[in-house]
Amino acid sequence: MMDTSKREEHWRRTKSLMIVTLTIWFIFSFVVHWFAAGLNSVNFAGWPLGFYMAAQGSEIVFVITLFWFVKAQDKIDRDCGLAEED
């Protein structure tokens, strides 16, 4: 068995990261699109903003979030000494 306090810290930080990631996910999956009609009155580089967010904006946020998440989780693993060998 490995050091339990390290494991606990690892799981606590992993959970926080999951919550932050899913909060971003929730906002750009649901909240933004709930208000699409209102956002459409805003012009974003030619696009109505509500349409833009559904066609491109949310997707760009998802890609960036995911690469960030991978990095952040890897750092947690390494900090706690629970990462796999490279």
Next chain:
Amino acid sequence: MAGKMAGGSFIENLPKIYGMYTGGFLVFVLLMAILEQMGVGADTIGILFVAFTIVIYAAIGFLSRTMAVDAYYVAGRQVPAVFNGMATAADWMSGASFVAMAGGIYFGGHGYLAFVVGWTGGYILVASLMAPYLRKFGCYTVPDFIGTRYGGNLPRFLGVVVLAVASFTYVTAQINATGTIAARALQIPFEVGVWFGLLGILLCSMLGGMRAVTWTQVAQYIVLIIAYLVPVFWMSNKQGFGLIPQFVYGDAVARITELEALHGLGTLDPVAGAKGGLRALSVPFAAAGDSAMASWKFVTLVACMMMGTASLPHILMRYFTTPSVRAARQSVAWSLMFIFLLYFTAPALATFTKLQILDPELATGIIGKSIADVQALEWIQKWSNVGFAQIIDANSDGILQLNEFFMRGDIVVLATPEIAGLPYVISGLVAAGGMAAAMSTADGLLLAIANALSHDLYYKIIDPEAETKKRLLVARILLLGIGAAGAFVASLKLTSILGAVAWAFDFACSGLFFPIVLGIWWKRANRQGAIAGMAGGFLAGTWYLYMVRWGGMDPWIGIDHLRFGIIGMPVSLVLMIVVSLMTPEPDAETQAMVDEIRVPSGDTVLGSSH
């Protein structure tokens, strides 16, 4: 490809091998372009494109043949993150994504974009809640995880049932798509095309299982992404829309909104008499419904597609093939990146196609032009002949109104090269891309079903003593049988492609989402809870689908048959929690196992060959 058998060196050489493959494919495209210039007919070029690519995939499938369990089920767990990302993207992007998505956006406008949001954002759930933990677990299939985590044969069996129903619903649509494309490109009847498509699919997967499917899917991704992007870039530059179409179509969206008013969209109802499957424009493109119901419909569809993404076994099992937990996570990010390349292009393609058709100031515009002129256009003639487009001059004024022009959504992808006046070689390329998209998804789905039946049902439940050779033989026979069943159902043409695809996501999320997530994130979840959650969610969702679709029931608050996961998931969640809490907690061994999968380092929970 000679190094294929020598594990390590093959993996190290992957970038070189696929670099050469990509170069070779581009040379082939160029060769076809030259043949076209020399006067070779469009039909021959179409046949060459489809036949050549299928032969390549089959060759890769043959070279990747294996008799090892580990290689057959999880490609030996040595697929690097970026390549697994490409394979997943091909696995993911189906005939529907490739052929129908842009058309769906063309007709459905903002409302349809819920699919685009849902089919990308689901990967956040895959990465943060599932993939790394399932990789650490070391299972071969998704029911393998459910069966081991919850213990006993019943949870494993229910997992197999949900997986089989969801994946089978999906795979018939894919075989249907391969049949359609093969039929058109090779000029054979649809019913024959379906079996031909199946043959191609099986050639890729029969001998090498997951290992063969992995390396063909990478090859298929390369073909499909080239085939999707090249026409869009070319069209955009030829028509003067902009160098990088994805970043410049905002003004085109605004122009379409003007044109919709000019052509009387919303005041003209589509005239009667159109053939089945053809539609006239009737929904504004950019406008979003300004009501709570419209917003509700958008977000519920997004939710079903996202949770479905995170529950579809043919996607989850791709992350069992990476060398490490870290690589599994990275691989999810790469998957999304590769999928994004196509998905953020589809709305641009839909926009430009729409502009080209609607704008009377462009040479390509047809709405508001004289019907005699429009009917003289080559692409109108060609696609009218095969029943993909139709003109009905209802008011006999000789001018084509918006409500008098009908077409199938698929045309947006298939005919764009012709609408924009690109050479035929591009249409051949598009056919090859559509074929790659449908074949790669069908391969993944068939393998997911056959593996679950052979590993979980046959080996784990029916005959745990079976030898390796027998297990792999059973796996292959099942693959053949399920493929044949899929092709048979597809040849019956029971449902439209898209209806079936959305249902697969709803089935998967109704039955599997919470049992998987809670199995990792809630130690208290036990066998009784999982049984109740899987069976209850799946049955509730299926019952609702039946009632809304065939039983004559009015949908509750706008939850139509595409969104029945919204009924299944809460039932699954509540049952799982309530029943788990009413029954004893899992034993210490199971709880320790859950602790173990939460830590990346160390050995997998299940042995490498189990």
